[in-house]
Amino acid sequence: MTAIAVPPELIAETIAIRRDLHAHPELAFAEVRTATFVAAKLRELGIETHEGIGGTGVVGVLAGALPGPTIMLRADMDALPMTEENDVAYVSQNPGVTHACGHDAHVAMLLGAASVLRERVAEIRGRIALVFQPAEEGGGGAPAMLKDGLIERFGIERAYGIHIVSMYPSGMFGLRPGPMMAAVDSFDLVVEGRGGHGAMPHRSVDPIVVAAELVGGLQRIVSREIDPLEPTVVTLGAINGGTTYNVIPPRVVLKGTVRTFSEETRATLEGRIRRIADHTCAAANATAHLDWHASYPVTANDPAEAEFVTRVLAETFGAERVVEIAPVMGSEDFSYFAQRVPACFVFLGAGDDAHAFPNHHPAFDIDESAMAAGISAHVAIALAATGR
Ligand SMILES: [Zn+2]
Ligand SMILES: [Zn+2]
Structure with a gap:
């Protein structure tokens, strides 16, 4: 096992970012505050930053010190048009809009991974495109970014995405080769x-x-x-x-x-x-x-990529943390990336007794400790996928 070290202060910052995004959710293609924050954070990290791709999309490009392939890591940014029913300090401040699908955590985790990867550029062979996508919840932000030339512009050869779900225990990973979502x-x-x-x-x-x-x-x-x-x-x-x-x-x-x-x-x-x-x-x-x-096509994991990601996650977290799941009838516009390049989509569990409401429930919330695993998973996948 090769664990990826995430400094405690970075985990704390990631949780703080997630809570700030949670309090200020934005709907599809209107993720202006979120995208502005993401771009500023990437620039603060000294990462080449491109804004306005596919609407409010942001792409950070982290070039390793050594030559190699270009891969992308994806986080979606939009919230849902529904009213939150949680009694937490970071409850949504925007009436009728809430992050009930964990996309706030996705953004925070990918920014956390950017920080870790930035420290490790010397060992990176290739380039990592950090893709912050608008409008996953029905708006088609992924095809919008593709139409804007995402793949060609950055030379992306493989794509990886992580989705937080409360139906799995916190810190567990779930994926399958071939069709995974409807x-x-x-x-x-x-x-x-x-x-x-x-x-x-x-x-x-x-x-x-x-x-x-x-x-x-x-x-x-x-x-x-x-x-x-x-x-x-x-x-x-x-x-x-x-x-x-x-x-x-x-x-x-x-x-x-x-x-x-x-x-x-x-x-x-x-x-x-x-x-x-x-x-x-x-x-x-x-x-x-x-x-x-x-609307969205079937989300199908490339079998070789699914095997690769399963191995990397097992090496990083232990084989007992990685499960081959049954297909689910939910949908994802990550499917469009997977139609263009070999890709793999993974679920990350963030549920426990206190966070048991399903994604899209008005009282959906997550066990935030799972986000450290999300950061490590992004980093481990990126290092292995560029380095091989
Ligand atoms: Zn959703
Ligand atoms: Zn979602």
């Missing part, structure tokens, strides 16, 4: 009927009854049409229609999300939903309008 697409489905008096249903086309049939009908896709061994989710997250007791509304709007684990299955979902919506509506004299929003 593809996500979403849709708006409008059931257009004809409004009227609640007492005279025969003179209207009731979209509420049609919407109710669709709630059940769309569940048939997963239960009856998809191979049971192929992980797929169809979830309706919102149904909106109607205003009062005795009025049949003209339309009902449904919103849903779809998760799939293969591009083959993914490609069939829009057509299946459209078919069921069209025919269910037609049977009732209503009309369906489906708006499909293609």
Whole structure:
């Protein structure tokens, strides 16, 4: 085992940075305060700094003393549009916005890793791009940075990312080779009927009854049409229609999300939903309008990179701290980096009895002691990936 030494004062600073970011969360592509802070910190460390990549993205480039490959370490910066329900000193100061996915910790950990790596440039063979990405939570900050030429501009050959999760015990690492996180697409489905008096249903086309049939009908896709061994989710997250007791509304709007684990299955979902919506509506004299929003692809770890990262983490922390996990149905736009270069995404546990709410819960919080492991993991991966 070769532990990576992180000075106690750097761990304390990392926790302080995380708490400051937590108190001042910012939404997708509006991470101005966060990005400004990141850029200032990188410059303070004497690291070449590039701002405004893919919107509010920041890239620090740390050139080792010796020649070698260029790799990237990624941290996402955005918070979620929800209200925090924590009673802590560093509670969100921005109403309706909170870091409920740990991206505050990601930024702090990567800055901590930058400090450690800065001290070790003499032994680094290659270059490390420290990528601070905007808008992971649905906004597509990763593709925005790629569109801005991230890979070409910095010559990036491999990509690594760490995500804090409270569902694993603090300090545990989880990853798997191949597909690890699902593809996500979403849709708006409008059931257009004809409004009227609640007492005279025969003179209207009731979209509420049609919407109710669709709630059940769309569940048939997963239960009856998809191979049971192929992980797929169809979830309706919102149904909106109607205003009062005795009025049949003209339309009902449904919103849903779809998760799939293969591009083959993914490609069939829009057509299946459209078919069921069209025919269910037609049977009732209503009309369906489906708006499909293609989103993030499957996050797939390159098998060789997953093996490499597993080995590096086991050497750094001990094999008992690294677990091969089952795939999860959450999604990540790190997937776009993994489509471009060999890449590996890793979960870092930060849960304990006091921090047991899942990511995206209003009371999500983390065991901050896990952040020291996050710093060490970034450093160990960067040193090994550039040096080999
Ligand atoms: Zn999230
Ligand atoms: Zn996240």
